[in-house]
Amino acid sequence: xxxxxxxxxxxxxxxxxxxxxxxxxxxxGALVAGLRLAAAFGTDAVAIAAGPARREDRVLxxxxxxxxxxxxxxGADGIDDLDYLGLAEALAATVRSIAADLVTCGDRSIDExxxxxxxxxxxxxxxxxxxxxxxxxxxGPRILCERFGDGRRDKLAVKRPAVxxxxxxxxxxxxxxxxxASVASAATAGAATRHRARTPTQxxxxxxxxxxxxxxxxxxxxxxxxxxxxxxxxxxxxxxxASPAELVARLRAEALLxx
Amino acid sequence: MLARGPRDIVExxxxxxxxxxxxxxxxxxxxxxxxxGEGRRIASSLGASLHAVAVIRPxxxxxxxxxxxxxxxxxxxxxxLLVAADRPTPTLWSTIGPALVTACEQVQPxxxxxxxxxxxxxxxxxxAANLGGAYFAEPAVEAGPRGExxxxxxxxxxxxxxxxxxxxxxxxxxxxxDDRRAPARGEDxxxxxxxxxxxPPDARVEVLGASDDEGAALEQARVIVVAGxxxxxxTLPLVVALAKALGAExxxxxxxxxRGLLPPGREIGVGGRHVAPHLYVVCGASGSVAHLGAVSxxxxxxxxxxxxxxxxxxxxxxxxxxxxxxxVPGLIEALA
Numbered sequence: 001x002x003x004x005x006x007x008x009x010x011x012x013x014x015x016x017x018x019x020x021x022x023x024x025x026x027x028x029g030a031l032v033a034g035l036r037l038a039a040a041f042g043t044d045a046v047a048i049a050a051g052p053a054r055r056e057d058r059v060l061x062x063x064x065x066x067x068x069x070x071x072x073x074x075g076a077d078g079i080d081d082l083d084y085l086g087l088a089e090a091l092a093a094t095v096r097s098i099a100a101d102l103v104t105c106g107d108r109s110i111d112e113x114x115x116x117x118x119x120x121x122x123x124x125x126x127x128x129x130x131x132x133x134x135x136x137x138x139x140g141p142r143i144l145c146e147r148f149g150d151g152r153r154d155k156l157a158v159k160r161p162a163v164x165x166x167x168x169x170x171x172x173x174x175x176x177x178x179x180x181a182s183v184a185s186a187a188t189a190g191a192a193t194r195h196r197a198r199t200p201t202q203x204x205x206x207x208x209x210x211x212x213x214x215x216x217x218x219x220x221x222x223x224x225x226x227x228x229x230x231x232x233x234x235x236x237x238x239x240x241x242a243s244p245a246e247l248v249a250r251l252r253a254e255a256l257l258x259x
Numbered sequence: 260m261l262a263r264g265p266r267d268i269v270e271x272x273x274x275x276x277x278x279x280x281x282x283x284x285x286x287x288x289x290x291x292x293x294x295x296g297e298g299r300r301i302a303s304s305l306g307a308s309l310h311a312v313a314v315i316r317p318x319x320x321x322x323x324x325x326x327x328x329x330x331x332x333x334x335x336x337x338x339x340l341l342v343a344a345d346r347p348t349p350t351l352w353s354t355i356g357p358a359l360v361t362a363c364e365q366v367q368p369x370x371x372x373x374x375x376x377x378x379x380x381x382x383x384x385x386x387a388a389n390l391g392g393a394y395f396a397e398p399a400v401e402a403g404p405r406g407e408x409x410x411x412x413x414x415x416x417x418x419x420x421x422x423x424x425x426x427x428x429x430x431x432x433x434x435x436x437d438d439r440r441a442p443a444r445g446e447d448x449x450x451x452x453x454x455x456x457x458x459p460p461d462a463r464v465e466v467l468g469a470s471d472d473e474g475a476a477l478e479q480a481r482v483i484v485v486a487g488x489x490x491x492x493x494t495l496p497l498v499v500a501l502a503k504a505l506g507a508e509x510x511x512x513x514x515x516x517x518r519g520l521l522p523p524g525r526e527i528g529v530g531g532r533h534v535a536p537h538l539y540v541v542c543g544a545s546g547s548v549a550h551l552g553a554v555s556x557x558x559x560x561x562x563x564x565x566x567x568x569x570x571x572x573x574x575x576x577x578x579x580x581x582x583x584x585x586x587v588p589g590l591i592e593a594l595a
Contacts, residue, residue, distance in 0.1 A: 011415070014419075024529065108529060112414050112421075114394070116387070116396065120387070123385045123389050129353075129381075130464065131377075132380075149376070149378065152349075152469045152475070153469060153470045153472050154466060156465065162463065167531075168529075229420065231418065231419055238574075238575035240572070241577055244592070244593045247561065248590065248594055
């Protein structure tokens with residue numbers, strides 16, 4: 001049994017790393033949850049990312065410092081052009097190659113905000129899945145999850161194999177309750193920056209598509225289903241109003257006030 | 260598993276739009292009516308039929324002429340497909356996902372629509388993957404220059420659009436839609452097709468229970484006032500009073516909630532709640548992607564910040580530049 005932790009560098013634009021965020025909030029939640037579950041089950045945690053080394057190795061090095069036993073990067077040309085299902089197929093092949101029966105990933109990325117990779121990965125692997133996971137705990141062979149949604153908190157028990165799509169540790173909640181305090185602190189962009197000089201990139205295994213049994217040519221049609229990217233024309237800027245009274249008048253004129 | 264009899268055979272259609280319809284009692288939810296309304300408009304544009312699929316309990320009787328069928332017909336459905344699931348609640352893939360797959364296998368839709376709520380977000384991407392389809396989360400629906408149906412959404416902090424025209428896809432499209440859409444007005448004579456048997460849930464996921472979620476009203480609120488990092492314990496009461504004056508729900512950014520000024524259930528952000536208000540009043544927040552990424556792009560944003568160069572003013576429609584303690588009292592007075 002292995003816990004796979006899917007990570008991904010936050011992007012400011014397609015293919016361009018975000019200068020301020022190494023990991024998005026949900027990916028930080030996935031890292032914390034994955035390490036916590038691996039410790040509770042007494043098994044290895046393997047961090048996985050897909051994409052070029054210059055972008056993703058920093059994320060994987062962060063995971064290694066936080067406590068992951070191994071880091072794997074799937075290097076494949078054109079992977080950024082695939083839609084959610086193409087990327088999920090590539091990740092599924094990587095997960096199979098390390099024989100992971102429990103996967104944590106972010107519930108929703110900060111850039112595309114689609115929230116599709118975890119459920120699609122679970123479908124391809126034939127695993128159970130839970131989205132919106134706010135907390136995890138282990139109860140024998142089961143994983144107890146708390147999930148927020150539609151006005152209630154659902155408490156679920158999940159059996160492996162499973163994919164858990166994590167939200168960040170919620171504000172005010174004890175992100176440091178994990179046994180390894182470094183998990184919480186290292187799972188931040190700041191920690192990665194401070195310790196970048198000690199990044200053990202040699203410890204990151206790079207896998208080619210062939211090594212995980214992935215035929216990238218077969219995934220090529222998934223480039224056509226992602227939709228086209230277009231710049232938003234005429235970036236807007238707020239109309240600065242002179243006074244609160246003028247603001248209220250404008251809101252009333254647009255019928256935006258309910259009372 | 261389902262035992263399909265002759266009466267279950269649904270004649271294939273040239274094009275079909277399938278809408279998952281959540282039901283409370285004998286009525287579709289308001290969100291389901293909104294999604295059905297959009298589905299009706301798209302189906303009419305494509306010359307397609309509109310199927311509403313409702314997942315019911317195995318012991319539930321829903322004959323033709325039943326109030327639910329009439330309601331779905333009036334909401335725009337041409338045909339109502341009823342699928343029984345052993346455990347139809349809560350709405351999750353593990354409870355009703357296989358039932359929806361069965362419905363899709365029956366009618367071979369070209370477009371599947373679900374509500375953009377926690378249940379829909381759990382189900383839709385996996386359903387799309389099961390069908391080998393394209394997936395679009397909470398897009399705007401618009402007509403292209405040739406009259407084609409275009410789905411679009413902003414990504415990368417609002418800098419880019421991701422767009423697709425349905426007529427360019429050679430696979431089924433699955434999308435979640437918010438509830439800001441007008442319901443349709445159809446007839447009450449929708450055809451009913453009920454599949455025999457009942458679909459079991461995914462036994463690997465067990466629902467242990469549920470409790471109230473503090474702050475859940477934010478997700479339905481039409482007006483929200485949010486306090487950001489620039490709000491202090493001294494100025495927070497002013498922001499609270501502003502929310503009260505506007506009849507708004509009060510939320511906070513992650514930084515503010517981490518400081519303990521608001522409970523975690525009130526956090527708005529990519530890692531907190533996702534909201535879709537008409538009016539979103541931001542007090543002292545910078546406007547980071549992690550915050551505004553959780554706010555519907557359709558929301559009209561009002562920003563109050565002391566820094567005229569703050570990024571929030573690039574996302575806002577209107578702005579007031581100044582300190583919270585200087586501006587908010589005047590705003591409350593003007594609202595009175």
